Amino acid sequence: MKSDTIVNGLLIWYDKHKRDLPWRKTLDPYKIWISEIILQQTRVDQGLPYYTKFIDKYPTVHDLASAPIDEVLRLWQGLGYYSRARNLHRCAKIVVENLDGNFPAERSSLLKLPGVGPYTSAAIASLAFGKREAVVDGNVIRVIARLYGIKEDISEQKTINGIRAIADELIPSKRPDLFNQAIMEFGALFCTPNSPTCDSCIFMDICDARSSSMVASIPFKSKKVKKRSRFFNYLIINIQEKYYLRKRGEKDIWQGLFEFYLLETQSDLPFDQLDLPIGLSRNSRFWKITEESKTYKHLLTHQTIFCKFYEIKFTQEIGLDMMNWEEYSLYSEEEIELLPKSILIDRYLGEKII
DNA sequence: GAGTCGTGGGG
C-alpha cells in the first residue's frame, strides 16, 4: 500500500532529520500560533530571530494584546508582509477580550481569527491540540504532487483540493501532529523546489515524478507575477533637529509603517522637476539640500521601487504653522529610531550614519 | 479567481 509506505517513511525520516526548533518544544497554543504566523511565506532561518524576539518581549498573549501597535510593528520590522503583524495584534486582543485568553481548539473556530487561514488553523489545531487536521502548505503541495505525479496547475483551486484530499487520507489518527511536521520538514529540507535530493530519497522507488522524469516540472504553476515600477523621492526635511514623517495608510505597501515626506513620480525625475510641497516652495530661500542619495532599487514581489533621498535642512527658523504638511508630523532622531519603518528607509538611515 | 501584500536567498 503506497500510502502506508509514505506515512511510515516520512515519520522515520522526520525522527532522524528534524531540526531542533524552539516552537517544537512546547504545546503552548500562543507560542505555536506566533511561530505559524511568522513562518507564513517565510523561511525558518529568516523567521527564527523574530520568534525569539516576540516570545521574549511578549511571553503571553496578554502581553501582546496590551502592547501598542507601533511597538509590535517595530518588532516585526524587516520581516515583511506587515498585515501579519497587524492581524497578530488584532488576534491577540480578540483572544484576550472575547476568549478569556485561550485559543480555540477547533479548526473551525481558529479559522475565524484574523490572520488565521486554512493552513494556520490546521497547524494550530494539530500541533497544539493534537487534532487530526492535515496542513496544506507549499511543502505539502510539492511533496504530494511529486509522489503522486500530479501535473495539473497548482494555481487552480481544484488542484489544491485534490492534494488536500490526499493529505486528509494520509494523515494518521495517531500523532497527526508528527505527520504534519514530517511532511513539511521533508519538503523544506529534502524535496525542495529546485535540485531536490532525489539520489538518496527514501521514496525513489515509488515517486511518480521521479519515475517519469518530471521532478523538475512538478509542481506546475501557471501564474506569473507582473511587476510594475514606481519612483519614490523622499524628502528628509530637517527643521530644528526634527523631521517630518507620516504613517502610511491603507491600500498600499507598508501600511502602518512610517516614512519621510514622499513625492511619488511616474518616472525618474531630477529634484528641480519635483512638485514640492507648498511649505518648501514658498520658503525656498530658507533651506538647502545637504545630501542627495544614490538611487536605491528596492524589490518587492509585485513592484520595483526606484528611490532617492534628499536631505533638506532649514537654515533659518520659520514659523511651522505657515507650512501645510498634511498628515506629516515632526519627530526627533531618537523617536524615529523607535518608529516602525520599511527596510528601504532603514537601509538608507543605516548607510547614512556610517 | 485574480490581485496584492516584503524580504532575503539561491540558481
Added chain:
DNA sequence: TCCCCAAGACT
C-alpha cells in the same frame, strides 16, 4: 541580472 519562491491570508 533576473526569476523563483518561502510553514498564506485578505480583498
